[in-house]
Amino acid sequence: MDLPTSGDSKQKPLGLGAQVAALLTKAILEGDFRGGEQLVEQELQSRYSVSRSPLREAFRELEKKGLVDIVPRRGTFVKRITFKDIQNHFPVRAVLEGLAARLAAGSMTDQQRQELAAVLERMKDAVAHQDTGAYYQHHLHFHEIFIAASGNDLLIDTLQTLRMQNLWHRFSYRYYQENLENSYGVHQQIYELFSAAEPDGDTIRTVVEEHITVAMERFLVYLSRHEHHDPVRFS
Structure with a gap:
């Protein structure tokens, strides 16, 4: 995984959850994941070489941006456009x-x-x-x-x-x-x-x-x- 930073060498690098959120945001915007598609934790942990904790932090950040829906006991899904x-x-x-x-x-x-x-x-x-x-x-x-x-x-x-x-x-x-x-x-x-x-x-x-x-x-x-x-x- 190529981890993004804040873009300013004088600033501290982004936290791991924020880095994963940035990568997932890019993937969603570019159509790698379709509306309604579930973001499977195990697959993404392997894809980005991260544990469950930063991945779930990333999901919460994506939810704030309006890019995903987190459904209790079901999972995280890419938000559909209506x-x-x-x-x-x-x-x-x-x-x-x-x-x-x-x-x-x-x-x-x-x-x-x-x-x-x-x-x-x-x-x-x-x-x-x-x-x-x-x-x-x-x-x-x-x-x-x-x-x-x-x-x-x-x-x-x-x-x-x-x-x-x-x-x-x-x-x-x-x-x-x-x-x-x-x-x-x-x-x-x-x-x-x-x-x-x-x-x-x-x-x-x-x-x-x-x-x-x-x-x-x-x-x-x-x-x-x-x-x-x-x-x-x-x-």
């Missing part, structure tokens, strides 16, 4: 992320604007190569920059959890049909609004909220088309 999940998740995230964007409009630094520009350029390159995986990695980073720029720690922590769940939805949507060029255009607009001499926080908030709402509508259309044929295997 209409209710999408309808509960996206409107909340749209409002909170829109708020973060409005707050960031008045506090974003020049360095953060430069970071947005650099990430936007990488998104453009991913569009040119039709590399959906790379695009959404950069897309995630783009949003993280202005969320961090909001300066509201509670909002940042809440959105980190919501966006983790959203990333799960994105990876689950194997036949995602959003036109990458259209998505890139929205993010270019967001960047230009942040880069204005006097950024209009209310306008930026509206654009961000609409962007997330459109994503919700597209996902629900996808689920409605496939639910009849495969009601539980959306991840």
